Amino acid sequence: MTTNPPPMAKFLLVGVGAHARRTYVPHLKTLREEGRAILTAAVDLDTPNKHIVIEYTQRMCPDTELVLIPPFTGAMPAETAGLLNQAVRGLGISCVIISTEPLAHKSYGLWAISQGLNVIMDKPVSTREFVCTDLNQAHGIAEDYQELQTAYQDLQRHKETFFLINSHRRYHPGFYCTFDMIKEIQEKTGCPVTNIISTHCDGMWRLPTEIVDQRYHPFNTGYGKLSHSGYHFFDCVYNFMRAGWTEDKRPDKIEVVSSFILPNGFLTCFNREDHDRVFGAEEYAKFAKYSDEELRKIMPSMGEIDAAIQVTFYRGGDAIALAQINLQHNGFSRRSWLQPGMDLYKVVIDSRQANDKHDRSIPSTSKLGSDNHFEVHNFRNCDLVGEKSPLQSFTVADLDRRYNTLLPGIYSENVKRGILWEAVDYLNGGKTLDQMTSNLPDHAVPAHIMSAAYISHIRRRGGLDPVVPINLSYARSDGLPEASIPETAYHPAGPAQLAAKPPLTEGQAIPINGNTHTSHNTSPPKKNQVGAHDSVLPEAQTPIEAAKFGLDVALDSLHGIKAVLDRLADSKHSPGFLSEGDNIPLLGVASLKGEKEIDLEQLAILNGTPMINGNNFQNGHRELVV
Numbered sequence: 257m258t259t260n261p262p263p264m265a266k267f268l269l270v271g272v273g274a275h276a277r278r279t280y281v282p283h284l285k286t287l288r289e290e291g292r293a294i295l296t297a298a299v300d301l302d303t304p305n306k307h308i309v310i311e312y313t314q315r316m317c318p319d320t321e322l323v324l325i326p327p328f329t330g331a332m333p334a335e336t337a338g339l340l341n342q343a344v345r346g347l348g349i350s351c352v353i354i355s356t357e358p359l360a361h362k363s364y365g366l367w368a369i370s371q372g373l374n375v376i377m378d379k380p381v382s383t384r385e386f387v388c389t390d391l392n393q394a395h396g397i398a399e400d401y402q403e404l405q406t407a408y409q410d411l412q413r414h415k416e417t418f419f420l421i422n423s424h425r426r427y428h429p430g431f432y433c434t435f436d437m438i439k440e441i442q443e444k445t446g447c448p449v450t451n452i453i454s455t456h457c458d459g460m461w462r463l464p465t466e467i468v469d470q471r472y473h474p475f476n477t478g479y480g481k482l483s484h485s486g487y488h489f490f491d492c493v494y495n496f497m498r499a500g501w502t503e504d505k506r507p508d509k510i511e512v513v514s515s516f517i518l519p520n521g522f523l524t525c526f527n528r529e530d531h532d533r534v535f536g537a538e539e540y541a542k543f544a545k546y547s548d549e550e551l552r553k554i555m556p557s558m559g560e561i562d563a564a565i566q567v568t569f570y571r572g573g574d575a576i577a578l579a580q581i582n583l584q585h586n587g588f589s590r591r592s593w594l595q596p597g598m599d600l601y602k603v604v605i606d607s608r609q610a611n612d613k614h615d616r617s618i619p620s621t622s623k624l625g626s627d628n629h630f631e632v633h634n635f636r637n638c639d640l641v642g643e644k645s646p647l648q649s650f651t652v653a654d655l656d657r658r659y660n661t662l663l664p665g666i667y668s669e670n671v672k673r674g675i676l677w678e679a680v681d682y683l684n685g686g687k688t689l690d691q692m693t694s695n696l697p698d699h700a701v702p703a704h705i706m707s708a709a710y711i712s713h714i715r716r717r718g719g720l721d722p723v724v725p726i727n728l729s730y731a732r733s734d735g736l737p738e739a740s741i742p743e744t745a746y747h748p749a750g751p752a753q754l755a756a757k758p759p760l761t762e763g764q765a766i767p768i769n770g771n772t773h774t775s776h777n778t779s780p781p782k783k784n785q786v787g788a789h790d791s792v793l794p795e796a797q798t799p800i801e802a803a804k805f806g807l808d809v810a811l812d813s814l815h816g817i818k819a820v821l822d823r824l825a826d827s828k829h830s831p832g833f834l835s836e837g838d839n840i841p842l843l844g845v846a847s848l849k850g851e852k853e854i855d856l857e858q859l860a861i862l863n864g865t866p867m868i869n870g871n872n873f874q875n876g877h878r879e880l881v882v
Contacts, residue, residue, distance in 0.1 A: 262684045267353060268349045270298075271355040273355065285316075299323045358378070361380075366404065372414075376675055383483035397706055434632055455584070456584065467519050479559040481563055481585050493702075494705070510705065510725070563709065633647065675694065678692060
């Protein structure tokens with residue numbers, strides 16, 4: 257007796273861009289040839305460049321229905337949702353793949369959940385415009401995750417679905433080999449992971465004009481490396497840690513500290529003169545749309561190029577693990593040409609690939625520098641744990657044999673099909689929800705680390721304490737951690753968490769643009785109210801606690817003043833010495849003497865609260881009281 261195979265799962269692809277063309281489309285073609293799944297419909301934007309998408313879909317997947325929708329920002333318009341709903345119902349779609357600009361991830365994710373659909377969504381879970389300069393936007397990454405997670409959990413009360421985040425290293429044999437080894441040594445010794453060092457380099461080199469103009473993995477929308485590929489490594493750190501967790505040795509708190517190199521910093525390192533020297537002044541001039549002076553005016557609000565992030569895991573107040581995450585756009589690159597290539601997509605724990613142009617006509621090997629180089633080295637105290645050798649090394653071929661995952665071609669690209677195979681297995685009844693590798697509830701920690709890294713950067717540039725805490729809890733029945741960032745981290749009331757600033761009284765204004773004004777605050781001080789924010793002195797303090805609180809406030813204030821004075825002393829920042837992201841703390845009555853001018857257009861406003869006399873500023877007076 258023969259049984260009929262299950263019907264092919266019907267997929268809707270949202271976003272037919274470079275990543276989708278390289279992964280989802282060819283892998284879905286393979287699944288169709290196997291009779292397991294079909295790309296039934298695709299969605300892209302109705303723009304002047306739509307002919308590119310139309311031509312591609314007609315050539316590569318002619319049976320796929322193409323739906324063009326008008327561009328939108330923010331929440332999905334009702335008209336757009338109506339078009340998508342019609343396609344889903346009319347075509348019997350069971351799974352949506354969201355492969356769009358990450359700014360749109362949340363909108364499409366919420367729509368898909370509202371329709372009761374299964375979802376595969378690219379990393380990161382979300383990002384926001386200007387997350388490098390706006391605390392609300394930086395914390396918005398964590399808020400977006402929570403909004404999606406809440407909507408998803410609400411759906412699960414009525415219908416079981418998956419919502420997979422395509423953090424494809426979870427599907428890589430090299431990584432789950434490492435997870436297995438961590439679990440094995442933890443079971444033998446009882447010790448969890450205590451230290452992780454992760455370094456990733458894009459292997460790309462963007463010229464200044466490209467940093468300003470390019471829209472693929474952009475910097476010009478106020479986010480950069482963390483939102484491009486950084487999420488993979490926040491997720492890897494979390495999974496390496498979790499592989500060694502036990503109930504009594506898992507963290508209850510995380511602290512994140514970050515440092516970024518921004519486009520203007522890169523321009524300082526490699527300026528117009530340096531580009532002229534490398535490429536030749538005459539040739540480089542053909543591609544350089546902006547002078548260094550113009551670039552410095554354009555770039556302050558752009559996203560991060562490089563990042564160094566320290567993550568500390570705590571339990572019961574004790575640090576139990578450290579992770580260093582180095583994310584580099586700058587690094588080794590073989591670029592020697594000026595015209596940017598059409599294919600801007602790049603792939604690079606020891607993986608060292610010397611090529612950024614993979615030639616698929618040439619067989620790949622696992623040798624150092626080849627397209628498929630990937631090795632895992634396992635060092636162990638063999639005498640202590642009763643093993644023969646202190647070192648085990650695994651190449652790609654070894655991993656294939658170990659996990660029976662023979663994948664021809666570019667290994668790291670083929671790994672990306674793992675999420676599709678898992679989704680189809682679930683849709684055909686071959687897997688249960690708790691067997692899914694990368695479901696949304698398991699992404700609370702990496703999403704919050706990413707959010708905290710941006711918050712830390714903004715706080716550092718504002719003269720605030722850059723350490724951002726993340727609280728962890730384990731109330732879920734499946735034991736997965738839930739995460740939250742305290743409000744004081746992203747809604748500071750002033751410098752260094754802005755505890756208890758004295759109320760402003762009479763002050764002396766700084767000369768701005770040649771005009772001097774005097775500011776007065778004639779309102780009587782209100783108990784426990786400081787400026788625009790409430791800051792309550794802790795009640796029922798002991799003398800020692802009260803003294804400590806006072807010292808904390810004084811130190812915070814001094815750090816804030818020093819940050820301002822450092823800026824004033826730096827002639828490179830005059831005029832307009834305030835860089836975007838800087839904070840002028842309201843610390844009471846103080847004055848700064850000198851001829852420096854402040855360009856209020858460059859003045860950052862943290863948390864929507866102007867660090868200036870609000871009434872006079874609204875009336876057009878240009879003054880700043882420090």
